[in-house]
Amino acid sequence: MSAPVDLESWTGEDVRLAEVESALGQLRAASSPQGAAPHMRTSVMTHLAWVPEGWLEQARGALAGMGERHPSRTILLVPDPDSGKDRVDATVSIECYAVPGVDRDVCSEVVELRLHGKRAKAPASLVEPLLISDLPVFLRWRGEPPWGAPELDQLLDVADRLVVDSSEWDELAYAELARAFAHTAVSDIAWARTDEWRAELARYWPAIREQEIRVRGPRAEATLLRAWLNARLDRAIRPVEPAGELSVRLGGEELRPPRGPTPGPSDLLSAELDRFARDPVYEEAVAAAAGGA
Numbered sequence: 001m002s003a004p005v006d007l008e009s010w011t012g013e014d015v016r017l018a019e020v021e022s023a024l025g026q027l028r029a030a031s032s033p034q035g036a037a038p039h040m041r042t043s044v045m046t047h048l049a050w051v052p053e054g055w056l057e058q059a060r061g062a063l064a065g066m067g068e069r070h071p072s073r074t075i076l077l078v079p080d081p082d083s084g085k086d087r088v089d090a091t092v093s094i095e096c097y098a099v100p101g102v103d104r105d106v107c108s109e110v111v112e113l114r115l116h117g118k119r120a121k122a123p124a125s126l127v128e129p130l131l132i133s134d135l136p137v138f139l140r141w142r143g144e145p146p147w148g149a150p151e152l153d154q155l156l157d158v159a160d161r162l163v164v165d166s167s168e169w170d171e172l173a174y175a176e177l178a179r180a181f182a183h184t185a186v187s188d189i190a191w192a193r194t195d196e197w198r199a200e201l202a203r204y205w206p207a208i209r210e211q212e213i214r215v216r217g218p219r220a221e222a223t224l225l226r227a228w229l230n231a232r233l234d235r236a237i238r239p240v241e242p243a244g245e246l247s248v249r250l251g252g253e254e255l256r257p258p259r260g261p262t263p264g265p266s267d268l269l270s271a272e273l274d275r276f277a278r279d280p281v282y283e284e285a286v287a288a289a290a291g292g293a
Contacts, residue, residue, distance in 0.1 A: 009093035017129050023092040024109055045273065046131045047074040048139045048155065050123075055142035055168075062265040063110070072273075073132055076112040079120035079151070086117035088126065124154035136160040138273055139184075144169035147176040156183045163272045165189035167220040174223075175290035181283055187272040190220040191282050196258035197225055197246055204250060213237050217246035227289035228281070 008030075010023040051059040056078060063074060096107040111130060115123060131137060139159035145152050156162060162180060166172060167190040180186055201208065215226045215237065222240040225248075229237050248255045263271070 009091055011089075011091045013089045014087040015090045017126065020090050020092060020111060020113075020130065023090075024094070024111070027092065027094045028107060028109075045072045045135050046137045047072045047273065048127060048137060048159065049074065049076050050139070050141045050151070050155065051076050051078055052143055053078065053080070058265070059140075059142055062269050064266065071108045073109045073111065073130065075127055075130055076110070077123055077127070078112065078114045079123075080114055080116050081118075081120040083116040086119060088116065088119050089114040121150055122154065123151050124158055127155070128158060131158065136276065138163060140164075140269065142168065144171065144173065145176075147173060147179075156180060159184050161185045161187060161272075161275070163187045163189070163269070165220075166191075166224070167193075167218060169220070172220060172223055172289070174227075174286050178283070178286050178290050181278075181286075185276075185278045186283075186286075187275055187279070188224070188282065188286075189268045189272060190218075191224050191285070192268055192271060193221050194225045194228070194246065196260050197248065198228060200255065200258050201229070201248065201250075208250065209233055209235075211251040212249075214241065214249040215246070216241040216243035216248075218242075218244070221246055223289050224285055228285040231284045231288040 008027070010027060012019055012023070049059055049063075056076075059076065063076075091112040093110045094107050095110070113126065115126070119126065137159045138161050139155050140163045141152070142165075145164065162184050164177070164186070166174070166177070166188050177186065177188075204211075213229060215222050215229070217225070217240065219240070219242065222243075225246065226237050226240050245257075247257060
């Protein structure tokens with residue numbers, strides 16, 4: 001992966017959105033060598049991320065190095081409803097990457113908006129002017145979404161896909177998540193962590209239908225894997241057992257775990273940003289988990 005060109009960022013307090021757009025244009029122009037054509041903005045999406053303060057460093061870490069794989073306008077929304085102010089503070093930066101055979105660098109834009117006071121309850125009005133026309137909008141929600149809250153409902157209305165990680169939730173609110181399917185496509189990073197186990201278990205079809213199955217593992221991943229088996233086999237599977245990593249016992253045999261490389265946070269998020277269609281198998285598993293099957 002190419003190393004990004006380090007560029008100075010712009011920071012403002014109590015900003016208007018017009019100032020954010022102006023800062024983006026100025027940074028892009030300033031990053032080009034004197035007399036050269038401006039850097040290309042080759043965004044393939046607008047990437048929204050709702051990031052409460054406790055998740056901010058993890059979110060920044062997951063975003064690091066993704067600009068080249070997914071050139072986009074990323075808008076980090078950091079809610080601060082109890083700050084005692086009603087304003088928006090902003091930090092704007094651009095990462096540019098050299099592309100072989102192209103005489104101009106490719107750039108991704110990062111806009112971090114801290115939403116103070118009442119602004120944290122009306123995020124859609126702030127992000128809509130910053131969305132790139134005719135490109136899909138992905139919404140990554142860190143932590144458990146506040147089901148039914150205005151900030152979530154507003155952003156679901158502008159998003160083409162919601163990306164969550166149910167392993168971040170205090171409660172596995174799959175019934176609430178299933179209701180979001182009527183509004184937008186949904187991805188779950190916890191589900192993605194079960195990919196290799198689902199492929200491994202598929203090798204045992206159709207004999208697996210008659211065998212006892214025991215699933216152990218982290219709560220979200222094990223629950224989704226068990227729910228997938230319930231739905232696919234149309235029969236009840238024993239309740240999951242807590243463990244540090246996923247494992248499956250089939251009949252009297254402890255299955256050898258898949259040994260593929262363990263993807264990092266950036267890899268997992270990047271994979272979800274490559275998905276555009278709905279996933280009916282995942283939706284079926286969530287419905288099974290929501291029903292307690």
